[in-house]
Each structure stands twice: as C-alpha cells, then as structure tokens.
Amino acid sequence: MDGRDGMRAADSDRTAVADRLRVALNEGRLDLHEYDERLQRAYAARTYADLDALLTDLPPVTPVERSALSPVTQAAPPSVGDQPAPVARGVTARWLAEVWLPYLKAIAIVVTIWAVTSLLSQDLLYFWPAWVAGPWGAVLAIRTVTGLAGAEPRREAIKRQRKRERKRAQRAVESDDPPATT
The missing domain is CATH 1.10.8 (Helicase, Ruva Protein; domain 3)
Structure with missing residues (x-):
C-alpha cells in the first residue's frame, strides 16, 4: 500500500x-x-x-486516438454563437416520442370509443380502457427506465446517423456511375 x-x-x-x-x-x-x-x-x-x-x-x-477500436463518427452538433445545441436532449426526446406516441394514440382511440359508447347508452359505462392502458403503460415505463439507463437513445441516434451516412454514400456512388445505355 x-x-x-x-x-x-x-x-x-x-x-x-x-x-x-x-x-x-x-x-x-x-x-x-x-x-x-x-x-x-x-x-x-x-x-x-x-x-x-x-x-x-x-x-x-x-483516448479515441489510441484505441484499437474504430471510433464512431458523429456529425458535429449545430451551434448558435458559442452555445452548442443540446444534442442529448433532442436525441432523448425523439427516442421517448418513438416509444410513447403509439401508446398515446392507441389510448386516445380506445378512450374515445369508450366515451362515445357511454354517451350513446346515456350511462357511464365501466372504464375498460384501463385494461389496455395499464399493462401496456407499465411495460413502456419499464422500457423507458431501462432504455434511459442503458443509453438506448444515444445508440438509436448513432444507428440513424450511420444509416444516413450509408444512404449518402450510396447516392454519391450512384451519381458517379455513368447512365446505362441500351
């Protein structure tokens, strides 16, 4: 010691x-x-x-420059003046929207169906949408917590960036090819 x-x-x-x-x-x-x-x-x-x-x-x-692994290239975040854009917040917000928006849309539909049927029957019916919203919402809450803890939004953003770069490279190769003549 x-x-x-x-x-x-x-x-x-x-x-x-x-x-x-x-x-x-x-x-x-x-x-x-x-x-x-x-x-x-x-x-x-x-x-x-x-x-x-x-x-x-x-x-x-x-350090990345001494690493044997190939570094992940990311586009530089756009900046306004000297303040860089909050990239992490935007990535996380986009991931959360991808996870939760289908749930919110489906719940809006089933609650609307319940409300319309309650109005048509002129009685407040049993709130059955809870059986859809509850379990699905619990699963999404667990997925959200584990995804945020495991940096899933960042991984998804990197995947999207790589996909954009592949498409851009493919378009560049296709535009360099001479047109086929028959």
Whole structure:
C-alpha cells in the first residue's frame, strides 16, 4: 500500500470516479443496480483507496486516438454563437416520442370509443380502457427506465446517423456511375 491510498480524497476525485462509473454504465460494463451501489460508495469514500477499489475491475479509459477500436463518427452538433445545441436532449426526446406516441394514440382511440359508447347508452359505462392502458403503460415505463439507463437513445441516434451516412454514400456512388445505355 503506497502513501497515496491513505490520503483523503477530494470532491473532485469523487466526481471523477462517478463520471468513470457512468461511462462504464453507458458501455454496458455495469448494470444499473451495481452502478447505483458503486456511485453511493464513491460519494461516501474518504480515501483514495476507497475510490480505487470501485474501479479495479473496470478497464482504463483509452483516448479515441489510441484505441484499437474504430471510433464512431458523429456529425458535429449545430451551434448558435458559442452555445452548442443540446444534442442529448433532442436525441432523448425523439427516442421517448418513438416509444410513447403509439401508446398515446392507441389510448386516445380506445378512450374515445369508450366515451362515445357511454354517451350513446346515456350511462357511464365501466372504464375498460384501463385494461389496455395499464399493462401496456407499465411495460413502456419499464422500457423507458431501462432504455434511459442503458443509453438506448444515444445508440438509436448513432444507428440513424450511420444509416444516413450509408444512404449518402450510396447516392454519391450512384451519381458517379455513368447512365446505362441500351
């Protein structure tokens, strides 16, 4: 044990470890429960040894330029003045809309059907749309929590970006081909 292990850690050290744990969560190296436990231990840590113990089974962060893996290319976010656009918020909002909009549309339809039948019968009928909304909504809530914890919106955005780049490259190849003559 070296002298550093017994030294008291600073708030900035705890924050750095918390950031590294978040990266490990986003990479899929930690599940949400383990991330939460380690995060609590990180903010409760008193010494560098306490913090180092949280990262011993995680690989070190390798800068992209030294990584053996091919980096994921992303388009630079548009900026207004010196303020970059909130890319993460837009990606997350789009993913949430893709997950929840079909549910909201279907629930609107079944509630409308229930309301019309209640009006036509001139009696307030049993609210059967709850049997559609409840279970489906619970499944979507779980999917939303696990998807946000697992950085699914970011992965979906990367997939869309790659698809756009492939289409753009295909269009460029097709436009370079001479027209076929028969």
